[in-house]
Amino acid sequence: MTDERERDDSGIGLSRRRVLGGIGAIGVASAGAALGTTAYFSDGEGFAGNSLSAGELDLKLDYKSTYTGGPGRLAEVDAMYPDFDVEDLGDGVYLTGEVPDVGSLDWTTKVQELDLCDPELNLVNGDEIPVFTLEDVKPGDSGEVTISFHICDNPAWVWMTGELTENAQNGYTEPEVDALEAMGVSTDDPDGEGQLADAIDVTVWYDEDCDNVYEPGRGDDGPVCVELVLDASGSMSGSRNQQTIAGAKALAEKILTEGDPDNQVGVTFFSAAGYDESAQVVQSLTGDYASVESAIDSLPADGGSTAIGEGLLTGQSDLENYTHDNRVMVVLTDGQNNAGTAPANAGDTVKNAGTETYALGVGGTTQADLEEFASEPTDEHVFFAVDDAAIEQVFAQVAETLAGETLIYEGTLRETMEHLSEGVALDGNRSSEAREPFAGGLTQCIGLEWELPIDVGNEVQTDSVSFDVGFYAEQSRHNDDPTNPFAADSSAQ
Known part of the structure; x- marks a missing residue:
């Protein structure tokens, strides 16, 4: 195997495989103006220290x-x-x-x-x-x-x-x-x-x-219900929030439009501001993708704590309403639990109820944090995005794992x-x-x-x-x- 290919003769330049070096300092000459031969009226402006560096x-x-x-x-x-x-x-x-x-x-x-x-x-x-x-x-x-x-x-x-x-x-x-x-x-x-x-x-x-x-997939396992349990704390703002929304919607669409007609998806938010009990089902299990999409689009990022365990328990309460046995929970968080039920205890409750739990992480959470509530084997149920821009593709990996x-x-x-x-x-x-x-x-x-x-x-x-x-x-x-x-x-x- 090789990941290096010298292909200059085929027109594939440095920007393709690797950008080598950086663009050096580019100086813009300072501009000075002198009126007449005196120093009474003079001025000088400049743009100094300019530089551009190539990425990798x-x-x-x-x-x-x-x-x-x-x-x-x-x-x-x-x-x-x-x-x-x-x-x-x-x-x-x-x-x-x-x-x-x-x-x-x-x-x-x-x-x-x-x-x-x-x-x-x-x-x-x-x-x-x-x-x-x-x-x-x-x-x-x-x-x-x-x-x-x-x-x-x-x-x-x-x-x-x-x-x-x-x-x-x-x-x-x-x-x-x-x-x-x-x-x-x-x-x-x-x-x-x-x-x-x-x-x-x-x-x-x-x-x-x-x-x-x-x-190849779960085609022989019958219908599946998936509860999306999403972190709505303040640290989830900006691109992290938008990536989560895009990824969660893509996963829901995959399950509801390409899978068994009896598949259902529900949505739970945890740690949003104003929740009485730190977590809330914002869309109960349904087979209607439009309803799920609308719920996910409303995901805030304004909470002052991270209550992962409460999210697990609240999501499980929605899954209990599903009539089939194939229950799955997909949890996304960017932090460590600091409010409510401990994730390990809540995870035990969820797993003992027969729910398969996938733990998705980004930001300040760690592999160990996610393993506390993910299903066994944890190496198949924990997915981590080192960069916020990868969150959508983390959801896609779980979607493909579920669909095949x-x-x-x-x-x-x-x-x-x-x-x-x-x-x-x-x-x-x-x-x-x-x-x-x-x-x-x-x-x-x-x-x-x-x-x-x-x-x-x-x-x-x-x-x-x-x-x-x-x-x-x-x-x-x-x-x-x-x-x-x-x-x-x-x-x-």
Whole structure:
């Protein structure tokens, strides 16, 4: 994988991948006027010390890769990765790579909690790292890599690319010849292409909760009701308030217009000024999106305290009115609880009632604060926006988690790499119709899984494949109609 691409010859300049350096000091000469030869009438004005500095656009990657190849193969798999201490995760699954190295901590949790733009974390930044280096792959084996990427500073458009770099036959064994001849495949070219790239199945998807698992959705679970519990304290003012309103409305629209017709959404505000009990249901559960939209649009940011626990309990009181069992609460806050019921106690009440709770955070709240009331496993139910501009996309991640993660491509390894080689435009907000750039300060994950099906036989013996996967970022500001950098005619753009 690489996130650095030298493409000056194709017309992609510095402003695309990274703005290098700054625009130096630009001085405006001072203006002085002298009338005649005397000093009695004189004047001088100036504009001194002017400077302009360029911002940044830096793409950084981290990842977690696993190999499922059956129990008892730790020493064998570890030998394939001399630069990484392979770990047996149990049930024949092996951890074969992890950046950042979080030690005994959970990677999925840490990549959503850390400021991954911190240079001390040593993320993949201009390096090429093979995440799969495997020999003796057998039918039934599989592997998965979850790639987390980070746009540092300015928002950006992102493309994913890939290439099949080798599909080698590597000679023949006797069983392989028999299998290929039975399939009507020529065995005249031992140095030609093998069959492995066409036998391996690959799935690529937006892994919303970064858990290494493709989850197509809740279609079999029946209708769902979602209570939006939103912080209305004074610190939520300005762009933070507007981002929350936009994100909450997009989530509600996804649930009510694209899901089961019996889905419902309710809205609760907490910590607004004038509430008698710190929280209030402003729209009871309904299937009418217009009513929910109107309620969310009224979200204030004027409260003097933060009563998260009261918001939880009040939201749960609305969920109790739903006739189906699939109840979900989505809570957004930017601070720490300082009034009313403790969030941990309120969270226990909500979870004991059977409600699945997602905790969304921004600003002064912390991962630990959110974990106090989020459902287990917390790494799949806590979402954090480092920057206010990412709040809307945090809601979108939860919406996609509830509705089902979006597939990017599915096919054989050869088909997948051919598709990626043309450059796949990734969408920063899967809940909106139009493609959006990726916000800075937000962790987003892409999952890639390969599998050699159990019914593949001797025809792939001795075969080997190699492939590359990469990402490319380009600034989005003043760039509303970006050109695919991997298109065949991109050099002409």
